[in-house]
Amino acid sequence: MPIKSNVNYRNRGMFLEHIINDTNQYYLREDKAIIYKKPTPIKVLNVSYRSKKTTIINKAVFSETSTLDYNGIYKGKYIEFDAKECRSKTSFPLSNIKNHQMIHIKNILNHGGIVFLIIFMNNRFYLFDGKDLLDFVNNNDRKSIPIETIERQGHIINEGFIPRLDYISVVENIYFKENNYGEFKK
Amino acid sequence: MPIKSNVNYRNRGMFLEHIINDTNQYYLREDKAIIYKKPTPIKVLNVSYRSKKTTIINKAVFSETSTLDYNGIYKGKYIEFDAKECRSKTSFPLSNIKNHQMIHIKNILNHGGIVFLIIFMNNRFYLFDGKDLLDFVNNNDRKSIPIETIERQGHIINEGFIPRLDYISVVENIYFKENNYGEFKK
Numbered sequence: 001m002p003i004k005s006n007v008n009y010r011n012r013g014m015f016l017e018h019i020i021n022d023t024n025q026y027y028l029r030e031d032k033a034i035i036y037k038k039p040t041p042i043k044v045l046n047v048s049y050r051s052k053k054t055t056i057i058n059k060a061v062f063s064e065t066s067t068l069d070y071n072g073i074y075k076g077k078y079i080e081f082d083a084k085e086c087r088s089k090t091s092f093p094l095s096n097i098k099n100h101q102m103i104h105i106k107n108i109l110n111h112g113g114i115v116f117l118i119i120f121m122n123n124r125f126y127l128f129d130g131k132d133l134l135d136f137v138n139n140n141d142r143k144s145i146p147i148e149t150i151e152r153q154g155h156i157i158n159e160g161f162i163p164r165l166d167y168i169s170v171v172e173n174i175y176f177k178e179n180n181y182g183e184f185k186k
Numbered sequence: 187m188p189i190k191s192n193v194n195y196r197n198r199g200m201f202l203e204h205i206i207n208d209t210n211q212y213y214l215r216e217d218k219a220i221i222y223k224k225p226t227p228i229k230v231l232n233v234s235y236r237s238k239k240t241t242i243i244n245k246a247v248f249s250e251t252s253t254l255d256y257n258g259i260y261k262g263k264y265i266e267f268d269a270k271e272c273r274s275k276t277s278f279p280l281s282n283i284k285n286h287q288m289i290h291i292k293n294i295l296n297h298g299g300i301v302f303l304i305i306f307m308n309n310r311f312y313l314f315d316g317k318d319l320l321d322f323v324n325n326n327d328r329k330s331i332p333i334e335t336i337e338r339q340g341h342i343i344n345e346g347f348i349p350r351l352d353y354i355s356v357v358e359n360i361y362f363k364e365n366n367y368g369e370f371k372k
């Protein structure tokens with residue numbers, strides 16, 4: 001049943017975004033962190049004006065972003081990340097991250113920001129640090145990160161009830177507590 | 187000539203955004219700060235799929251944002267601001283800032299972020315601190331900030347050539363140098 005499987009995949013595609021948005025609303029309510037998903041940029045091709053205040057977009061296409069999807073602030077620090085669902089059980093394709101996003105990740109690290117990916121793979125959630133991502137890309141010719149590397153270097157984020165995906169507690173452990181990372185892992 | 191004046195106003199409306207975007211590109215090139223304008227959020231009402239990869243938006247409307255338009259990182263610190271052109275020469279209408287944006291500004295301040303407005307008024311550019319904005323709102327019943335207050339509490343940003351509006355040097359002076367502000371003005 002290819003149609004059903006297609007629907008499931010779309011649902012899965014929204015699943016990660018959905019639980020992260022839920023979690024971000026929880027963080028906001030609890031005043032723990034302020035993280036928003038950036039709107040998807042669009043290129044507007046045609047508009048009409050229904051009134052002075054209402055503009056109707058009649059034609060537009062989604063366009064690419066130079067940055068990652070989520071950003072905000074936690075304990076005064078700048079945080080940015082992207083959320084990726086990975087269908088492959090054996091490796092995470094680097095084609096998921098565009099070249100200008102790689103440059104952006106490097107820039108954020110250079111400016112002392114916290115930057116990472118949340119990868120949903122094999123029914124697990126991993127926080128994968130931006131520096132580890134850049135190191136992998138710089139030291140490998142591979143077009144994907146093998147699951148073994150993700151399991152070794154990534155940090156499991158446990159799924160919960162409230163909040164549904166408490167990635168900030170993992171951020172706290174990695175970037176604010178472990179001394180071997182320095183103030184920030186660099 | 188009302189049509190001409192309308193066109194001028196639209197041009198002016200884009201002018202501030204344009205010079206800030208130019209400036210942000212300069213900061214990015216010079217590796218001084220990483221600040222992006224967030225895309226305007228839209229509510230998609232109808233789409234069609236031209237191919238697996240191309241989605242055409244057939245109907246959409248712009249929607250409101252809970253946050254401010256620009257955010258990013260400077261010297262490891264989270265920065266967020268909004269840019270407002272003000273036609274009135276005597277006061278800045280607070281209707282420019284929505285209630286949920288006020289709450290957002292308060293939250294960002296509580297988390298140690300730098301937050302402000304850039305107000306273009308009387309052909310001058312002012313950086314107006316988020317804390318001063320909240321204080322004004324809390325201590326006044328007025329629906330607008332008089333120009334005298336903006337001149338007294340705001341910080342002039344000089345227009346230049348490259349970059350065109352070097353607001354980061356003003357941020358540096360206000361939030362990173364002046365001891366009377368504490369680490370951050372609070």
